[in-house]
Structures are given as C-alpha cells and as structure tokens.
Amino acid sequence: MKRRHAYSKVSVVLPVYNHARWVKQAIDSVLAQSFPAFECIIIDDASQDASWEVIQSTCQTAPEMRWHCLRHGANLGAPASINQGLQLAQGDYIAILNSDDVWDAERLQRLVTLAETQGLDFISTDVAVLDADSNPKEQDEPHWVAWFEGLKQDYADRQDFWATLLRGNCLITTSNFFFHRRVYERVGQFAELRYVHDYDYALRTLLAGCRMAFLAGEKLLGYRLHGANTIREKPLAAIEENMQLLLGWLPALSPVLDEQRLFGLERQLKDLYRYTREEWLTAVHGHLQARERELLPLIADRERWITERDHWIAERDQIIAGQQGLLAQQQQWLADRDQWITDRDGWLAERDGVIRLQTEQLEQHARWVADRDQWISDRDGWLAERDALIRQLQQQRQELLDSRAFRFGQALLNPLRWCRQRFMEVSHA
Template sequence: MKVSVVIPAYNHEKFIGPAIDSVLGQSYQDFELIIVDDGSTDNTAGVIKGYDDSRIRYFYQDNQDAFNTINRGMGLAGGDYIAILNSDDIYSLDRLQRLLDVQQETGAQCLFSDVIPISDSGEEFTDPNFGWNIWHQKNRAFFKKSGDIYTAFLKGNFMVTTSNLFMTRAAAEKVGKFCSLRYLHDYDFIFRMMLAFPDKVHYVADEKLLYYRIHDGNTLGEAAILGREQDQQVIRKYMLARIPEEFRAYVDAGADRLVELEQELQEVRLSVAGGTEPSVKDCGIRFLSALKYKIGKKLQS
C-alpha cells in the first residue's frame, strides 16, 4: 500500500529540511516523496538535493502558484494513497501509519487529523487565548455539537491546511485537480470530496498528527482581505450545493441580504451613537425562521 507524499516547495530553505525529515522518519516506510519546486529563488533546491534517498523524486518548474504545483505533484504520484505536505509544515512520525490504520478500519476515502500550531522557530502555541487557538477550537466545538461534517465545514475550515489531506488514489482521481483559488484551494477541495464521497470523509479529531506552521504576520494585509472574500465564495457555493434546487433562490437571496445588512449596520453604528438597530445575528435568526417556514409549507403542499 504505497503512499505518495507530495511536497509543493517555494522559498522555504529554512523549513524544507524538517519537512523532508518528518517524511523520511515515518514509522510507515512504504512511500515515495515527490517534491515539486515552484521556482524557488533561495536555497530550497540546494537543501533538497542534499538528501540521498531513492524514494525522493525532485522536480523544478517556473513559478506557477501552489495549486498548480500540488496538481503537478499529484499527477506524478504512483501510490495507492496520496498525502500532501506543505514545505513549511511537519508530519508527526506516526502520521502515515495512523491514517492508514483508520482508513482500513473505516473505509474512508479521505482523512485528516487535528493539528498542532507552531511558530517559525518550531515553538508550539499552547496558550488557549492565542487567537488561532480560539478560532480552531470554536470550529472543533461546532463540529462536535453538529455531528455533521459538511455542516461543520460551512462554519469553518477545521481541516486547516492542504498539508492535512490524506486520500485514496481513487478519490483523488474522482475529485480532480485543485482549483485556482490562491488561499482557499484546500477548502474548495474538501467540499468537493465530501460531495463526491458522502460519509467517506473522516476526521481523526482526537489525534494531533500534523504540525502546522503559523508565520509572523500571515493574517495581515491584502491576503487577509482576499482570503475572506474567497471564503465567502466557497461557503455560498457549497451551502447552495446541498440545498434542493427549488429552495436555492430563498437561500441565495437571503444570504445576499445578510451581507448587505452587515455592511449597512456597520455604517449606521458609526453614524448613530448608542443606536438600537437590530444585530446581524438577529436578522440571521429571522431569515432562517422564515426560510424554515417556507420550506415546511412547501413540503406539506
């Protein structure tokens, strides 16, 4: 049961070594490691070429962005299973074995685990009040409460990163290539996987099998704005994908209005001190209540 591990690498001379080491040191050793260098201009290539292991296959290309790099690596994969590891993240040394075990037990086509956030220097972010930890635990709590993985993903991407993906080759081929969303191609991909394989996407929620690197300042600037805009697009698309065709117009129109209301309320609060305008949450509750009533009437007719 060979596993193909795909590393898309770009300007990570500081981190690519630990990433490679975490694959070579796996307790499960039947793998190939495909590294696609996306036009790095630092010493990333030099670090990679310093390894002497027949399981490593190195490819260089002009810069084409992460999703194209991953797609190329997956196209070169020859294993029964495909795993992805970004060049700044790190696998736990039992990750492949544990995910293979769970896959054999459950028949899942795609699996991902919980993660450990680390800094540029490798220090774990253990403070529960750290912003990323608050966000991640909120998403995990919603997953446990909802009991439905698709619903939970609409609330937030608790898979966190492309590095967390482990899938059968058959599933990867059916779902197809990663889309061209620069920041959320992993989020789009997992929704497509859930649609293609209902009840066959498994969250190993109680095991932290991946170290996810959070870089200084990576939540600031234009990337944060574009990322959230893409987030809106993905959530709308895959929320509607699970709604029966005859009800999609209700949800689409209501979602548009909720976004408009949020913008309007921000403007009102800036101009009216101590205003008592209804909150976005209140508006959302009213919209959902009306939607449930309409759907109920429709189903009764």
C-alpha cells in the same frame, strides 16, 4: 535524483516555495515516518531562496527513499504544484505536506490503518500550532486557537462533517489532506484559487459522496504559523475569496443542507463578515500607522522647527527689546538734536539779526569813514591852501619887514614905544 518503485502504498506530495528555512524539517518528518511503503514527490515552484539546494542535499542523505524531485522554471502557485504531484503519484493513498509544516512520526501509519479498517476516503487530524522556530505557538494565537477549538467542539457535538466544514475550514491546510486515490479520480485536481483551494477541494470531496473523518483529538500535524503564510499575506483578499466560494457553492449545497448545516454556514458567513470588518479596520489601522510613521518624523521636524523658531523669536525679541531701548535713546537723541537744531536756528536767526545790524552799522561806518576821509581830504586841501596862504603871507610879511619903508617906520616908532612902556611901568608902580 530519481528512484521510484513500481508500487508505493502512499505517495507524499511536498510542494515547496521559498521555505529554505523549514523544508529540511518537512522532509525529515517524512523520512521519520514509521510507515515504510511510500514515495515522496517534491516540487520546487521556482523558489528564489536556497530551497532547491536544501532539497538536493537532504534527499542525498536517504538514497533508499523513493524520490521524485522537480523544479519549475517559473512560479506557478501552490494548486499547480500540488496538481502536478497528484498526476505523478503512484500510491493507493495520497498525502500532502507543505514545505513549512511537519508530520508526527506515526501520522501515515495511523491514517493508513484507520482508512483501511473503516473504509474511509479522506482523513484529517488535529494540528499542533508551531512558530517559525518550531516552538508551540498556541498561547501567541489566542483568537486562532479559540476559532479552531470551536470547530473541533462542533464536530465532537454533531459528528457531522458537513455541518462543521460549513462552519469553517477545519482541515486548516493541504498539509492535513490524506485521501485515497479514488478521491482524486472522482474529484479531480485542485482549483486555481490563491487562498481557499484546500477548502474548495474538501467541499467537492464531500459533495462527491466520499467518506470523510476528522481526528479532533489527535495532533499528528505540526502547522506552522509565521509572517510568510499565504493566508496572511492579504487577509481581506483571502476572506473575499472564501465568501465568493461559499456563495458560488450555495446552489450545489442545497440538496445536503439541513437546519444544523445551515446554522453552521450562517455562523461562518457571520464570522467572515466580522473578520472582513476586523481586517478592514486592521488594514485601516495599519495604513494609519504607516501614515503615522511617515508623519511622526515630519511632526518631530515640525516640533523641532517650532522650537528652533521660538528660540529664534526669543532671540529676536531680546534683540528687538535691546533695539527698542536703543531706539528710545535714539529718539531722545533725535529730540535733543531737533531741539538743538531749533536752538541753533534761533541762535542763527539772532546772529543773522546781529550780523544784519552790524552790517548796516558797518555800512554806516563805511559811509562815516568815507565822509571822514572826504572831510580829511577836504581839510587837508583847506590846510594846504591855508599853509600856502600862510607861507605867502609870511613871505609877504618877511618881504614887508625886509622893506625899507617898514624899517623906516620901525625906526620912527621905537622912541614912542619906549615912552609908552615907561609910562606903564610907572603907572603900575
């Protein structure tokens, strides 16, 4: 997939990393340029998505183009990919386009013409802000647009690239870099900086005495703002790197600083301080939101638990109220039982007293019975003795009656009895 001519007016360096969604649009915008004499150096920095496949299929549709496509085995970062592209570039001019941005079809023609007619070394242009779907995004980024409009107005008022650049990076992105080969030969490669390698290179270019221009009213670059922008991955880290860059540059800048440039530098440092505070507060807010997202389910669980507990407590209270009624009833039952036991104990005591009395009476009766039985026994003995005596007397009487003397006496007495009876009868008559 390599086709290179011995000479190209412009070398396009196109670094790619995980932009399969947009890299075809970037390459198509290069192919759509009205300026014909250029080569395109595409370097895939070990993308993990389908970027490399998209690059290959897109480049095959334009075999007449001067392609030089490379793929890294490991991710080296944007500065390393751009530096490799600069080393391979053959053109008099070098233009960089990131794989998520697009060019206007007249960009190269306009910049080459302007550079050659005015002897410019470095040119950047105005940008049109796009969203992830390539739609205009200015209305969705009011703060960013206001900041960029301020930089453009500053350049329009002062016409001093130093003053505007010290106020803020008006180039925005390496996709806005168009420069002559002599800039690269004088300034060298990009520094290994994660977020502000473009800003550092622009400052080095100015300090090297290169002639730079900014086309504030010509939006020849479509700059895509989306969630995966490197500058947005860690805003605080990006701001810190920017501030360290400026502080490190202060000794070198002293020869070129005047009042308005110092004013621009002061404005940027104040903005960076404010952005740091805002980003810090945003980070804290994000952290709090993350904690809130963690805590809200716990709070919801707690509230649900409290509701369930309250319902359970209400049920328990109802049960307890019922049990308290039962307890009151049971207490009444216990009181009744205790009274009954008391009454029963009194009754038992009475019964015990009666039983003791009756026992005593029974014991007395028993003694009486024993005495009676003894008396009867004694009586029966006496009767038996009397009966024996009577039988004895009867026997003796009978013996007496049967005796001769008794019969003889009766015979002697009978006349006398008869006389007595007659006398009594006469007397009563």
